[in-house]
Amino acid sequence: MNLAIRDIRYHRGRFILTSIGLGLLLGVVISMGGIYRGLIDDALAVLNVTKADIWVVQQDTNGPFAESSRIPEDIKYRIKGVPGVADAAPLSFQTIQIEREGRPFRFFLIGYDLNGFGGPPAILAGRNIRQKHYEMVVAKAMKMALGEKIHLGLHDYTVVGITGKVVSSSGDPAAYVSLADAQDIQFKKDNDAIRNDRERVGANISRIQTLSQAQTKFLQKNITDITESTHIVNAVVARLAPGASLHEVQERIARWNHFRAISDAEQAKILTKGMIEKARMQLGLFRIILLVISAVIISLIIYTSTLDKIKVIATLKLIGAQNQVIVGMILQQSMLMGVIAYTIGYILISLTYEKFPRRIVLEPFDLQMLFVIVMVICMISSFVGIRKALKVEPAEALGG
Amino acid sequence: MYAIEIERLTKIYGKGETAVTAISDATFRIKPGELVAILGPSGSGKTTLLTAIGLINEPTHGKVLIDGTTVVDEGWRPGLDLKQFRREKLGFIFQAHNLIPFLTAQENVMIAMEINHLTSSEAKTRATALLKSLNLDHRLNSYPMALSGGEAQRVAIARALANNPKVILADEPTAALDTENGKNVMSLLKTLAVENHSAILVVTHDHRMVEGFDRVFHVSDGKITGEERP
Numbered sequence: 179m180n181l182a183i184r185d186i187r188y189h190r191g192r193f194i195l196t197s198i199g200l201g202l203l204l205g206v207v208i209s210m211g212g213i214y215r216g217l218i219d220d221a222l223a224v225l226n227v228t229k230a231d232i233w234v235v236q237q238d239t240n241g242p243f244a245e246s247s248r249i250p251e252d253i254k255y256r257i258k259g260v261p262g263v264a265d266a267a268p269l270s271f272q273t274i275q276i277e278r279e280g281r282p283f284r285f286f287l288i289g290y291d292l293n294g295f296g297g298p299p300a301i302l303a304g305r306n307i308r309q310k311h312y313e314m315v316v317a318k319a320m321k322m323a324l325g326e327k328i329h330l331g332l333h334d335y336t337v338v339g340i341t342g343k344v345v346s347s348s349g350d351p352a353a354y355v356s357l358a359d360a361q362d363i364q365f366k367k368d369n370d371a372i373r374n375d376r377e378r379v380g381a382n383i384s385r386i387q388t389l390s391q392a393q394t395k396f397l398q399k400n401i402t403d404i405t406e407s408t409h410i411v412n413a414v415v416a417r418l419a420p421g422a423s424l425h426e427v428q429e430r431i432a433r434w435n436h437f438r439a440i441s442d443a444e445q446a447k448i449l450t451k452g453m454i455e456k457a458r459m460q461l462g463l464f465r466i467i468l469l470v471i472s473a474v475i476i477s478l479i480i481y482t483s484t485l486d487k488i489k490v491i492a493t494l495k496l497i498g499a500q501n502q503v504i505v506g507m508i509l510q511q512s513m514l515m516g517v518i519a520y521t522i523g524y525i526l527i528s529l530t531y532e533k534f535p536r537r538i539v540l541e542p543f544d545l546q547m548l549f550v551i552v553m554v555i556c557m558i559s560s561f562v563g564i565r566k567a568l569k570v571e572p573a574e575a576l577g578g
Numbered sequence: 579m580y581a582i583e584i585e586r587l588t589k590i591y592g593k594g595e596t597a598v599t600a601i602s603d604a605t606f607r608i609k610p611g612e613l614v615a616i617l618g619p620s621g622s623g624k625t626t627l628l629t630a631i632g633l634i635n636e637p638t639h640g641k642v643l644i645d646g647t648t649v650v651d652e653g654w655r656p657g658l659d660l661k662q663f664r665r666e667k668l669g670f671i672f673q674a675h676n677l678i679p680f681l682t683a684q685e686n687v688m689i690a691m692e693i694n695h696l697t698s699s700e701a702k703t704r705a706t707a708l709l710k711s712l713n714l715d716h717r718l719n720s721y722p723m724a725l726s727g728g729e730a731q732r733v734a735i736a737r738a739l740a741n742n743p744k745v746i747l748a749d750e751p752t753a754a755l756d757t758e759n760g761k762n763v764m765s766l767l768k769t770l771a772v773e774n775h776s777a778i779l780v781v782t783h784d785h786r787m788v789e790g791f792d793r794v795f796h797v798s799d800g801k802i803t804g805e806e807r808p
Contacts, residue, residue, distance in 0.1 A: 179692050179701075180687060181678075188680030188721065205744045495678040496634065497737070498665030499693045573634045575676055576625060 181503070182510035185487075196479055197515055200472060201522025207468045208527045208548060209441040212538030214461045221347040221449040224288070225442060228269070228414030233440045234431055240440075240448050242271050242412035243347050248435065251357070252407040254294075260430050262422030265491050268411040269295030270360040273350060274330065285320055286346035287330070289360020289411075289440075296415055298354045304339035306369050310356050315339035319351035331363035347453055349536050357411070365408040376402055427501060469555060472519075476559035480512050484563035491567050492574035504567050512560035516552045579646045581745050581777030582608040587640035587650075593712040600626040602800045604640070607652040608777040608793075610744065613768050615780045617788065617798035618638060624781040625749060627737060627797070631779065632668060632747045633660045643669070665694045669738030669776075673750035675730040683709060683733045684718040690740035701740075708736040712766070728759035730779050740775065746770075748780040752787055764790035 182553045186193045226241070233242070234249065234257055241247020257266040270289035275282055290296040292307060298315045307313045314335045315324045327334045335355060344352040355363070379401050383394050418424060424441055432438035440448070484491070491504055524545065531538040587604040590597050601623045601776035609613050616624045631642060633649060640703060642650035644667050649655055674742035677686045687705035692698060694751050709718055712732045722783055748767070764787050771778045780791070788794055789808045796804040 179683075179689055179698060181681075181689075184685065185680040195610045253766060275587070340660050490678050493678065494689075495661075495674070496632075496664070496670055500661060503693065526597060571634075573629050575670070575672060576629065576634075 180510070181507040182514060184516065185507065185511065191512035193573065194518075195448065197518040198522055200515065200519035201526065202476060203468060203472050203475070203527040204519050204523030204548075204552065206523075206524050207465050207472070208540070208545065209531065209534065210461050210465050210468070211544045211548065212527065212531055212540050213534075213536055214458055215456045215539035215541050215544065216537035217349075217461075218450055218458055220345045220349045220537055221454050222446055223343070223345050224271075224286075224347075224352065225446055225449065226342055228296045228415055229417070231418045231442055232263075232295070232416040232427060232431070233442070233445050234266075234414045234416065235412070235438050237438050237496075238437045239438065240452070242269070244448050244452055247412050248410050248505035249412075249414065251361075251411045251414075253437065254291075254414045256434075257414055257416050257431065260416075260427055262418055263416045264376055264419040264422075264429045265295065266414055266416040267291050267296050268414045270357055270358055270364060271346075271412050272364050273346065273348075273524070274329070274480055275364075278328070282403070284350050285316070286350045287360060287363065288346075288354050289357040290351055290354060291357045291365075295417070298339065299344060300342055301339045302342055304337070307354065307356055308338075310358055311360065312336060313338045313352040314359075315341050315381055317351035317353065319345070320353060326350075332368065333362070333411065335359070336577060343537075345537070347449055348462045361408040362519050365410055391411070469551065472552070473555045473559050476512060476515060476556055477562045479515070480508060480560050480563035481566065484508060484566050487567075488570055488574060491570045491574055495570065496572035498577045501568060505564050508563045508567055509557065509560050512563070513553060513557040520549055520552050541563070579610075580643070581610045581612070581645055582606075582620045582779060583641075583643040585641040586684040587627070587630060587642065588638050589623075589635065590629055590638045599800050601630065601637075604802050606795060606802065606805075608779060610775045610777050611772050612792045613678055613771045613778045613780070615788065615794045616781055616793040616797055617794050619707070619783055621795045623800035624797050626800075628747050628749055628779070628781045631745075632670065633664055655776075660781075666741060668745060669742050669743035669746040670735050670785070671731075671746065671751045673753045675722070675734040677725075677730055677733055677737070679722050680695070682719045683714060683720055683725065683729075683736075685734055686722070687736045687740050690737045694717070694741045705736070705740070708739060709733065712736055714790035726759075727755050728762060731755060731759070731763050732766065735763070735770070739776075741772065742774065742776075743786075744776055746776055746778045748757065750782055750784070751780060752784050757786060760784065760787055761790070776801065 194249055235241035236247040236249050239245040239247045242455055253266045254266045254268050257263055260446055268291055272287050274287050275284040277283065292310065298306065302318060312333055312335050318340055322337050324337055326337045346352060365430050383398050413529050418427060428439040428441060494504060532542060585605050587601055589601040590599050591596055604627060616627060618624045626635060630637045636654055637650055639652060640650065649658060649663060654660065671757060678689065681689060684705050687708055688701040691701035702709065706718060709715060712735065714729060714732055717725060717729055725733065750765055756765060767778050768790055791808055794806040794808060795802050
């Protein structure tokens, strides 16, 4: 006869309520693990869809995700010429927050060369960008419809395609536009600012009395051409030819002034170790705290349940029950509570994780590890009750 | 052969100046089939005597034999498995019936048998028969909470009889019952003692039940002060 099951059957209401409470707690623990995995997935999402071997960014920066990086677009031709490089493409990244339907609307805008790589991974609805201007492909998570327009910078952009789950390292859904459009949105000043700048440059140059009128005009045009140029990108990504040495290509680019060639693995490390390390530690700490709370709750429940059963335990001892019968009863109850609470937590998160604002990734390994940890916690927590039970004297069964 | 034999049984709590003698030089013998009471006021030492015979509380001096086996001889007999001996030779009935609240009447009787290594099906068959013999066949699946005081005590008696013990020790079995139920329980114990050929030793302070016993030992201040045959 299984005394643990019999006790649970008799006190099923109390047991179920306790298990639900613990299950909710474990659900939070599971979701935190999922959020952590989601953070990593999100951080690496752009890297994974870009499928580049090398990220060329501004010298002495960890760009373009961890730091600001600005390099000239035309460096792509020089990179393409490096032995071992099969292809290179310029990319522009910027986070945009605008008002949409009266609410803040935030997304990660990626500009890519329509003839290069680094564009949207797969089109789920509509089509890819075909025109050089004013078309965009958005991630499904942006919840925009095909044909919908959005005003960015100086122009309206029409959604022509929907892509899958691409997000920035901070979890904002991604949208793709042509590189030219992205450069306009990021770097082009409005007409007033342009006029103002031209006037200022003109006024400054006209003060130089040694210049002839023709020289002044020539100089003014050159300066404004440079300052108004939007042919700037945040990174140029490159793919290596089969058999090419990553290290050699990196070393060759590093010899040029003003650029840094970051390998895909290094970029992944910058994103995961650098950018989300604190979030990871914070989540880890919360998980530990919640598991400790679970352990304390289980201990208290098992201990109070043991106290409730002192007379039962004394009677069992008096009628000759061996310690293993009593230890088994307490241990099995604790383990059962853990199994049921874990199952409740798992079902709860499995049914709801897609509705969470941040991505939750449930890895089987994490779930299995948590289950083992919960079982160990239940075992350790039951020791308090077991210790109490083993100290009960059979004589306590006597008397009123 | 006697079912219970105790010789100069003494139990002293504490040492030196703080020592308290709970039982002093108690000597008696009980035959199988006998229903015997130890009667005395609270604090007279009757429960201490019961726990010493029941292998719960180790006596300081003296000798105890149960069903011809020496279990105490100036302390527990070395090598004796007390739990196993209790399981096989002794049955206990308590003042507050002490049924396990989360087991049904049938399971409460079965647990005593399963602890003594009977299979679940054997235990179930025997528990059912025992409860039926005590007119509790309609209460097999009832939890203790749903039983009346008298019914609960009869289930407790069935549990005490579960392993056919040679000795049944009862601690105030009628204390929580009204007079009528108390008399019914005493009558049942008397019948069982005879039918099962078991010695039943009842510790009580309830003078109302004295006439149901074969013999009554009076205890006062830890000493057996007299023996009566009602």
